[in-house]
Amino acid sequence: MNNYKKLADLIFPEITETIEDLERRYPKRDLPAGAKVTRFAPSPTGFLHTGSLFASMISRKMAKDSNGIFYTRLEDTDQKREVAGSGDSLIDQLNKFGVTPDEGYLGTEKELGNYGPYVQSQRADIYKVVIKYMLENNMAYPCFCSPEELSEMRKVQESKKENFGYYADYAKCSKLSVEEAIERIQNGENFVIRFRSQGDYHNKVAIDDAIRGHIEMAENDQHLVIYKSDGLPTYHFAHLVDDHFMRTTHVTRGEEWMPSLPMHIELFASMNWDAPTYAHLPVIMKLDNGNRRKLSKRKDLEAAVSFFLEQGYPIEGFMEYLYTIANSNYEGWRGENPDLDKDEFKFSFDKMSLDGALFDLAKVQFLCKEKLGRMNTKTFAEESYKWAKEYSSELANLIEKNQPFYQQIVSIEREKENPRKDYEKYSDILPLIKFFYNEYYNEMVKELEFPENYSLENVKEVLNEYVKVFDLELSEEDWFNQMKEIATKCGYATNRKDYKKNPEAYKGQVSDVAAILRLVITLRLQSPNLYYVMKILGKDEVSRRIGLFL
């Protein structure tokens, strides 16, 4: 037995499986030509980030468009940062946005597929098989350097203006003999395992990125840690092993990973494995004091996907926005195909921009207003109720009290060519429809004040005239003719042109007459079409409200 093997057996005596065993256990996937296998691999450190949703949405779409597989994997190798329960909420939120995995981690104790386990902390033995192999072949070695030594080393490098890290002559433990390593381990010293890089910083590696095209970077020469003292692998090593054995073809991830690309390339090459195709996605940005920076969960509400859920932005509208920043030709396609499902659009990597888009809430709002405005009444009522049950008990109670009434309210100026678009999110509903409900009206009415240009006498005069002819059975046209008659009687112009021509001759115009009625009935200067509002409130309630003022 050679000494490398002895070292490997000393560290991992329990591991008897080989790489070949793993290759057999996780065979190449049987998929149609060109099918992409993609993944979303979050760490359970909090809630779903908008940038992560963006990346996972693209991964899923790429797989779907090619009849491939999109799977999820939980990267929980950092126990310190782990937030209990966040794995489940990650999956839950992903599903809410329609980014549903075909395979993989589906929540605690739930997974689907033959390439698992899909939770990294449960894959320790798999990683160990590969590390043992690397140890046996002197591709990796134990390192006994303490954190203090390492930070000391970094200070030296900083002062000498050299590259930071564990490489070349700085890689002290790479120079240790196997015999010495064995001895120190037998003495119970703490250690990690590092990859023995063969790279030379002065050479270049050529890499093809699916989005950025051909790039050249310096070769990796860092002896990175692959196995931590807690027995778990680092990200880089888990990426190598998992994406190989899960047979990932395309790794789509944020551009913050670009600098570690040479490292990953070397890792794959050292094992003689084909590296996946990489696609480094632009990061969504935000303007902060004139500078762009990454959307930050700490500073920006929009960075957490839960914000949009809580506010009640319609999922479809929000995803529409993500699509427009993902592929530059999407908006044009949407313009030509307003009625097709967005899934029918085919994504391509070369229509992705290279620098990150500034997150544009105004555009999200526009798209959401579009979606909500064009929903039919039934869907709108259902969806808003679904939202209310989860996020606004106040609205939910109101709806439950009288569902048909609620449907009528939200049906105003809906299901027509140019529908009304006054909601951008479900949380906008309640404040805008409160006045329909007596319990709110009776409270709010106490605070009503007429604007200066409506004197008390004028208000009374108009209301008195209206009471005389009050009739809700009329057609909209006849109803409006009543308004005009009242206008004439009380000294208002019946149309805008007359008033503009000779403003001195009138108290105002019909719109002022309508405004008086509107104020009394809705307590607001703006409301949906008054005629419909009154019809929905009904004769009794409308006369009650007018009566209150007279």
Next chain:
RNA sequence: GGUCCGUUGGAGAAGUGGCUUAACUCACAUGCCUUUCACGCAUGCAUUCACGAGUUCGAAUCUCGUACGGAUCACCA
């Protein structure tokens, strides 16, 4: 400090040497329509593509330099 990436209006962008007097979408402004608001319609909003130099009959598009912005350099992912 090293390395990599990027730079077309307020935002997203099209454009890859002449068809560009720089598409389209959002925002903004003005006007029209209108019982208010929202909708809708119309018009306006980069004489110029970060800057400088070069190549060319011709450059937003090619080359070089400068500036600016971003990412990253952990036993975090």
